Amino acid sequence: MKSAVETLNPTRVRLTVEVPFEELKPSLDAAYKKINQQVTVPGFRKGKIPARVIDQRFGRGAVLEEAINEALPKFYTEAVTEGELADSVLGQPDVDITEFNDGNELKFTAEVEIRPALQIPDYSGIEVTVDAVEVSEEDVDKAIEQLRDRFAATTSVDRPAAEGDVVVVDLEASVDGKVLDDGIATGVSYTIGSGQLLDGIDEAVTGLEKGGTATFDSDLQGGSAAGSHATVKVVVTDVQERELPALDDDFAQLASEFDTLEELRADSRKRLERVKSYDQATQAQEKVLDALIELVEIPIPEKLLASEIETRVHNLEHHQFPALGLTWDTYLEREGKTREEHDAELEAQAIKGIKTQFVLDELVKTEKLSVSQEELTEHLVRRAASSGMTPDQFAQAVVEGGQVQLLVGEVARGKALATVVEAVKVTDSNGQEVDLSDEDEDETGETVQAADSATEEAADAATDTEEGTETAEGDTKDA
Known part of the structure; x- marks a missing residue:
């Protein structure tokens, strides 16, 4: 086999490959063997059909096509290796058989993308500016408040729900007037203003007392009707006030391994x-x-x-x-x-x-x-x-x-x-x-x-x- 490499542009090359017919013999043998296992000819056991009979019955062209299909990856790989492109080729090659007749050499081209050759210059002169590492008292206060929020206690109250309260709600979502099979949820706890449930629920439940009901429109983000515009009925079954723990040493011992x-x-x-x-x-x-x-x-x-x-x-x-x-x-x-x-x-x-x-x-x-x-x-x-x-x-x-x-x-x-x-x-x-x-x-x-x-x-x-x-x-x- 002979091969040559032509550079078409910095990211693409063309391999030109010439394969003597005798080098196709292993692939021809494999083709006959494969066809032998796939066809049946009266008078011959499966797998024992002579090559001349296969040629007569199914055509020499079918055998040659199968042989070439089997051989091309091998010869392409050899050409890539011979051209020292093994570490450069990207993706699938575009293969074109340019010349082939039974008994004569096979000629084909394979165009393929390659990694471009790069020149890495001296990079030691690069200078960049980044944010300084600064932690303010406000940053610490915010972190402590977030931790404090995790340890908040809730108490049921007999008043209208307000921002920051936890409401326990039952939900029922309908699309085009039909209640969804997976659109019913009960006993859902939700903190008003957290934005962690459905768009529109904050406005709907704010001001409602225990037992209050409202409806609102929202786009569903999940479930069988994800992406649909739904009408949601909400029933408030409880209103709970959140009480944050005092910021003292007792809180530190409750929320961490520290004493103060x-x-x-x-x-x-x-x-x-x-x-x-x-x-x-x-x-x-x-x-x-x-x-x-x-x-x-x-x-x-x-x-x-x-x-x-x-x-x-x-x-x-x-x-x-x-x-x-x-x-x-x-x-x-x-x-x-x-x-x-x-x-x-x-x-x-x-x-x-x-x-x-x-x-x-x-x-x-x-x-x-x-x-x-x-x-x-x-x-x-x-x-x-x-x-x-x-x-x-x-x-x-x-x-x-x-x-x-x-x-x-x-x-x-x-x-x-x-x-x-x-x-x-x-x-x-x-x-x-x-x-x-x-x-x-x-x-x-x-x-x-x-x-x-x-x-x-x-x-x-x-x-x-x-x-x-x-x-x-x-x-x-x-x-």
Whole structure:
């Protein structure tokens, strides 16, 4: 077999392949064997039909077609390897048989998208500014109030319901005058003003006493009629007043392991500082990533971009919309966008995600970064926690789905971004230089994930791109 590579543009190549007819013999033998198992000819046992009889009965052309379909993936893979493109090809190739006659050599071309060759410039001069880690007394007060709210007691009262009260209600939802089978709920506790139930319920129950009834209109967010406009009848069966505990040492002992309110406030401050430090690190990762992408010229493969956009739209329509009871109209209304504006944002996110993956993968190579078993295990544990699975369950799902290399790629990209973040200058809004290399072990672990957490689209694009690369060879036959 002979092959040659022609560069069509920075993200696409054409492979020209010539295969001597004798190299097709194993595929011809396999074709005869396959047809032998599928057909029946009187006078011959199944699987024992001579090749000449198959040619006579079913035509030599059918055998040649089957042989070529079986051989193309193998010869395409050999051409990719011969052209040193194994780590570059993306997605499915477009295959065209340019010349073939029985007994003569097979000639075909395969056009396929590839990762563009990137030049990573010196990035040490990148400078970004992030928010300073500042925790005010108001921040601590708010945190204590939220904790205090969790320990509020409720007492039934004989008065009209007001904002902040808890009402116990029975609900009955109707669409076009018909009560829904799953539209009845009883004994539902709801805090007026929390916004955690149905739009319109706050206005309906405010001012009602125990036994009071009202109706209101609302768009249903779930259930059999999700997305429908419904009339909801509400009956108040109890009105309860919430009483917050006093802010004293007794409260500190009730709500925490601390003996005094002052100790509880000090611990709340430390927790807020840790949260803001993590937010600061994430902000630095995002800004450094944006600055790095700006430094590198990154061509975008057209088919990869189109596939990424299609995947995102599919996820919206077939996963997110049904779960939230949304349609395109209600979704766009909620987002305050036109379809054109949404599509433009989606394309921009996809482009950024693809650029992120290409740049960080190139950095993994140039910086010679590797992933240890310990790092992969730590990453797997974090991913399992975020998915609601145990580490063993998640690991089993990853292995069975053939996703181990995808996880390795996530860790490697995170390390690449961490390498850049540590090399650049990060200053906070107070003018103080921020050293992100001194994070504790857990926070460093999150930084290793930064390629996927700094921007959600980076993770999506990285996964889709790698999956496209892995399936390219297997889909050559269909192409």
